[in-house]
Amino acid sequence: MSHIDRIFVDTFGYSPEIIAAAPGRVNLIGEHIDYSDGYVLPFAISDRTFAAMSIRPDRLVRIASAQRRNKIVTVNLDDIKPGLKGEWERYALGVIWAMGVKEGLDVMIDGHVPLGAGLSSSAALECSVATALNHLLSLGFDLQTLARLTQKAENDYVGVPCGIMDQSVSLMAQAGFALLLDCRDLTSRNVSFDVASNGLELLIIDTQAHHSLTDGGYARRRQSCDSVVAKLSVRSMRELSLEKLSASKDLLSDVEFIRARHAVTEISRVHSAVEALEAKNFTELGQLLNASHASLRDDYDVSCPELNVAVDASIAAGALGARMVGGGFGGSAIALINASTTVDTIHSVESAFKNAGFKAPRFFTSLPSQGAEIMQRGL
Ligand code: ADP
Ligand code: MG
Numbered sequence: 001m002s003h004i005d006r007i008f009v010d011t012f013g014y015s016p017e018i019i020a021a022a023p024g025r026v027n028l029i030g031e032h033i034d035y036s037d038g039y040v041l042p043f044a045i046s047d048r049t050f051a052a053m054s055i056r057p058d059r060l061v062r063i064a065s066a067q068r069r070n071k072i073v074t075v076n077l078d079d080i081k082p083g084l085k086g087e088w089e090r091y092a093l094g095v096i097w098a099m100g101v102k103e104g105l106d107v108m109i110d111g112h113v114p115l116g117a118g119l120s121s122s123a124a125l126e127c128s129v130a131t132a133l134n135h136l137l138s139l140g141f142d143l144q145t146l147a148r149l150t151q152k153a154e155n156d157y158v159g160v161p162c163g164i165m166d167q168s169v170s171l172m173a174q175a176g177f178a179l180l181l182d183c184r185d186l187t188s189r190n191v192s193f194d195v196a197s198n199g200l201e202l203l204i205i206d207t208q209a210h211h212s213l214t215d216g217g218y219a220r221r222r223q224s225c226d227s228v229v230a231k232l233s234v235r236s237m238r239e240l241s242l243e244k245l246s247a248s249k250d251l252l253s254d255v256e257f258i259r260a261r262h263a264v265t266e267i268s269r270v271h272s273a274v275e276a277l278e279a280k281n282f283t284e285l286g287q288l289l290n291a292s293h294a295s296l297r298d299d300y301d302v303s304c305p306e307l308n309v310a311v312d313a314s315i316a317a318g319a320l321g322a323r324m325v326g327g328g329f330g331g332s333a334i335a336l337i338n339a340s341t342t343v344d345t346i347h348s349v350e351s352a353f354k355n356a357g358f359k360a361p362r363f364f365t366s367l368p369s370q371g372a373e374i375m376q377r378g379l
Helices: 003-012 090-098 121-136 143-158 165-172 217-231 242-247 254-278 282-298 305-316 339-356
Strands: 018-027 042-056 060-065 073-076 104-111 177-182 188-192 200-206 321-324 332-338 362-365 373-377
Touching: 003 042, 003 104, 018 121, 018 165, 042 060, 042 121, 042 165, 060 090, 090 104, 090 121, 090 143, 104 121, 121 143, 121 165, 121 373, 143 165, 165 177, 177 254, 188 254, 200 305, 200 339, 217 254, 242 254, 254 282, 282 305, 282 321, 282 332, 305 321, 305 332, 305 339, 332 339, 339 362
Parallel strands: 060 104
Antiparallel strands: 018 042, 018 373, 042 104, 042 177, 060 073, 177 188, 200 332, 200 362, 321 332
C-alpha cells in the first residue's frame, strides 16, 4: 500500500477509488510571459503531489491534506462557488467547480513539492485533482482543456491571476524533455534536455523567502502589460519587436516601457534557448539564463535580495548561468552548473546567504520528469 493510499484509509476509513500524481515545475526560461501570449520552456521536476479520491453517495465534498495535518474540511457541493471562504482547500474546490463536478467526493492530498517555493505546488495540487477527477468520472477532457480548467480554478476561484504555464507543464511534460509551450494556443513541442550526459546539473536553490502572489505585485505587472498592449494597439506583447517598442517609447510611461522590454526580450531568449539546447550549446544557454535574470531584476522588478544573492553566488562559483524562476518576490533560483561543482556551489551560496544575514536556503536537483499520471485505479 502506498503512502497516499494509507493516509486516505486512515482519514476516511476505506480505500480510495483512484490515485493520481502531478509534478511541480521549473521554468528553464521564459518568465512572466505566459500571460503575454509568449513562449515558455519549463520542465517537470521529480517532486509530485498525489491526490487520492472516491465518489460519495451524497452531496458532500470532504477534503484533507497531509500537509495540513489530515484535518478534514467538509463542504456541500452546492456551496462550491467563487467567494466561498476557505484556505488551502480552495485550490482543490476550484478544480471541482471549474470541471463542473456533480458528485460528492472524498479527497486526500499528499504534496511533495515544497509549498510557496516558486516550484508550483499549487499547479501540482490542481493538476493531481483534475487528473484524478477526469478519470474517475470519465469526463474525457484533453490535456489542453484540463490546463485551461485548472488555470480557471486558480484565477477565478482562488483569485490568483496566474498564467497557463504551470498547469500545462504539470499535465503535459515528458521525462527527459523540456516543454516548449506556445501560451497563445497551448500547442507544445518536446525539446530534449539532457543535462546529465553532458556532465551538467540543474541546481535548484529555494531561498526560503516565501512570497504571496495575492498581495498585488503580480497583478500590477499584468496590468502594465495590458496597458502597453492597449496603448500600442497590438493583440499581445508577442506582436511587438524591440524596434517597434523603442519607436513607441513616447506613448508609454517609463515603467510600462521597461516592463514591455522584459516581455519582448524574454520571448526572443526562449527561441534562442531552444536553438542552444538543440545544438547542445550549454555555454550559450547559461548566458541566456543570466540575461533573463538581469531582465527580471532590472526591467520587470520581480526579483529580491535573496534571489540576487543566490544567482550572483552561483555564478561566482562557476555556474554556466543562473536566474530566478517562478513569479518572483522570493521562491527559487536555478543554476546550470558542472556536476563536479555541485558541492562548491552549494557552499558558496550558503556562505553568501550567511554573510547577508538571510535564512539558510535549501538545495535540490532534479532531472526533467514525467507529467501528471494515474498511479492506481481501485475496484
Ligand atoms: P507555489 O505554487 O509556488 O508553491 P503558491 O502560493 O502559488 O506557491 O501555492 C501554495 C499554496 O498552495 C499553499 O499556500 C497552499 O494553500 C496550497 N497548497 C499547495 N500544495 C498543498 C498541499 N499539499 N496541501 C495543502 N495545500 C497546498
Ligand atoms: Mg503557485
